[in-house]
Amino acid sequence: MSRIGRAPIAVPAGVEIKIEDNNLVTVKGPKGTLTQQLHPNMTIKQEGAELHVTRPNDLKENRSLHGLTRTLLHNMVVGVTEGFKKTLDVNGVGYRVAMEGGKLVMNLGFSHQVIMEAPAGITVETPSANQIVVSGFDKQLVGQFAAEVREKRPPEPYKGKGIKYSDEVIRRKVGKTGVKK
Structure with a gap:
């Protein structure tokens, strides 16, 4: 399993994350708001102050998207907090x-x-x-x-x-x- 994709994303205080259907993710923080449409195969769940990305199976495309999706989400969270x-x-x-x-x-x-x-x-x-x-x-x-x-x-x-x-x-x-x- 992807080591990058498996790592949880810590959501700092003051950051609001909204996950809509079809993986339209909106991250709102002190520096601004970012919205991105992520691949629908990936499952994004918010559990407390952490985000988790999971993939449905081990097909090559899904393995590739797993780490990418997690990294894009992490960059959004870091961007709205630190820049x-x-x-x-x-x-x-x-x-x-x-x-x-x-x-x-x-x-x-x-x-x-x-x-x-x-x-x-x-x-x-x-x-x-x-x-x-x-x-x-x-x-x-x-x-x-x-x-x-x-x-x-x-x-x-x-x-x-x-x-x-x-x-x-x-x-x-x-x-x-x-x-x-």
């Missing part, structure tokens, strides 16, 4: 970022500025000119927006210029050497 955060670093001469009127303005070595607006439920901060902090209560939205920001100028392997996650390790390459005769 999620991704930090991006901007490396490069003249590369800098700033927030102007709710929009992220990036100078990334192009002839123009790259301007991005964060979707609803996402907060973007720039603590310094070369750091971006994306935070919110929906893990998928936070990760997606951080990936879209990184996509504007991914790090290159020679000098490491570009936008990278703060915990990302860039594999560096050695540049070309001069020809000797």
Whole structure:
């Protein structure tokens, strides 16, 4: 049986969970409300301050969905209580970022500025000119927006210029050497 799927999800105080028919789960907490339609094969039960996910049988599809369903529920509970955060670093001469009127303005070595607006439920901060902090209560939205920001100028392997996650390790390459005769 799935070790991840079998683990119960602790529901902290102040979090309200509503499970409707067809596994439409709504999690309401101090940071916001998340609603997600989970697969109907999985059985979700709330027992006291814990959530349990069970599967009907050991078919391959149900085994795959068991851990996934539990992880999605856990991310919803963590999101409405603590939230999620991704930090991006901007490396490069003249590369800098700033927030102007709710929009992220990036100078990334192009002839123009790259301007991005964060979707609803996402907060973007720039603590310094070369750091971006994306935070919110929906893990998928936070990760997606951080990936879209990184996509504007991914790090290159020679000098490491570009936008990278703060915990990302860039594999560096050695540049070309001069020809000797």
